[in-house]
Amino acid sequence: MTAPALSLQGITCTFVSREDKTQRYTAVRDVHLDIAPGEFVSVVGPTGCGKSTLLNVAAGLLAPSSGRVEVFGQPLVGINTRAGYMFQADSLMPWRTAIDNVMAGLQFRGVPDARAQAEHWLKRVGLGGFGDRYPHQLSGGMRKRTSLAQTLVLDPDIILMDEPFSALDIQTRQLMENEVLQLWAEKKKAVLFITHDLDEAIAMSDRVVVLSAGPGSRPIGEFTIDIERPRDVAEVRMTPRFIELHQAIWDVLREEVLKGYRQQLAA
Ligand SMILES: Nc1ncnc2c1ncn2[C@@H]1O[C@H](COP(=O)(O)OP(=O)(O)O)[C@@H](O)[C@H]1O
Ligand SMILES: [Mg+2]
Numbered sequence: 001m002t003a004p005a006l007s008l009q010g011i012t013c014t015f016v017s018r019e020d021k022t023q024r025y026t027a028v029r030d031v032h033l034d035i036a037p038g039e040f041v042s043v044v045g046p047t048g049c050g051k052s053t054l055l056n057v058a059a060g061l062l063a064p065s066s067g068r069v070e071v072f073g074q075p076l077v078g079i080n081t082r083a084g085y086m087f088q089a090d091s092l093m094p095w096r097t098a099i100d101n102v103m104a105g106l107q108f109r110g111v112p113d114a115r116a117q118a119e120h121w122l123k124r125v126g127l128g129g130f131g132d133r134y135p136h137q138l139s140g141g142m143r144k145r146t147s148l149a150q151t152l153v154l155d156p157d158i159i160l161m162d163e164p165f166s167a168l169d170i171q172t173r174q175l176m177e178n179e180v181l182q183l184w185a186e187k188k189k190a191v192l193f194i195t196h197d198l199d200e201a202i203a204m205s206d207r208v209v210v211l212s213a214g215p216g217s218r219p220i221g222e223f224t225i226d227i228e229r230p231r232d233v234a235e236v237r238m239t240p241r242f243i244e245l246h247q248a249i250w251d252v253l254r255e256e257v258l259k260g261y262r263q264q265l266a267a
Helices: 051-059 098-108 114-124 140-152 170-187 198-204 240-266
Strands: 006-016 024-035 040-044 066-071 083-086 158-162 190-194 207-211 219-224
Touching: 006 051, 024 040, 024 051, 024 190, 024 219, 040 051, 040 198, 051 083, 051 158, 051 190, 083 140, 098 114, 098 140, 114 140, 140 170, 170 198, 198 207, 198 240, 207 240, 219 240
Parallel strands: 040 190, 040 207, 083 158, 158 190
Antiparallel strands: 006 024, 006 066, 207 219
């Protein structure tokens, strides 16, 4: 049996409260999650339940309070160098042009044909003629495309995405989702995709994992998305199987979203 690309084993993350240093808050408790090589897994859950926390643990940016992470069967120590990340907020360097942003990671690695590879990836995300623009000269969708090129140019074996398209308008978002699926289909990397949008999770994924509301969030449901590929994210939403899966997952998620919402009101 091949090892999972990413394996979270009994992950618990407890934070010291920012307001009151005597208070502790356990965001996620005893989370197990395996992602096979080439598998596209989405994690959904209410706001504040610990989705980004889990992604940061997978990225090696946050050491869990207990539990362990394995990457292709090896214990993760420090930053996960097999993974590329795409975060919700823009992570482009404003003082660098699009092409210079895309090639930055390769330059740091001392890759000789960094510029040529960066140009290739800018073209792949539809920004062939825009390499010399600065981030402020690009639309939100174009900045996301640049971030995507910046992540993919490094050819990571695992791709970690934290609500990458949530700030985009729905049309741009669906275009980007379809493009990500096309790029993924070519290279079949393991993807951990975080979203609070159930439609997006179902449309994109092989498997959807539902996290409970915090404190002590953990997976409470897991659904295999047996809808054939290739998929068009806009069209697939109209199919009977999609609607059926949506109902089944929402049955589990609804109560957690309400709990999360009540907690926010109480806080
Ligand atoms: N560094 C931190 N210090 C204290 N609390 C934190 C820290 N990071 C996250 N939390 C808390 O942990 C919970 C989960 O946060 P997060 O993973 O960002 O949720 P999500 O991404 O699901 O919206 C939240 O209640 C948040 O306030
Ligand atoms: Mg988050």
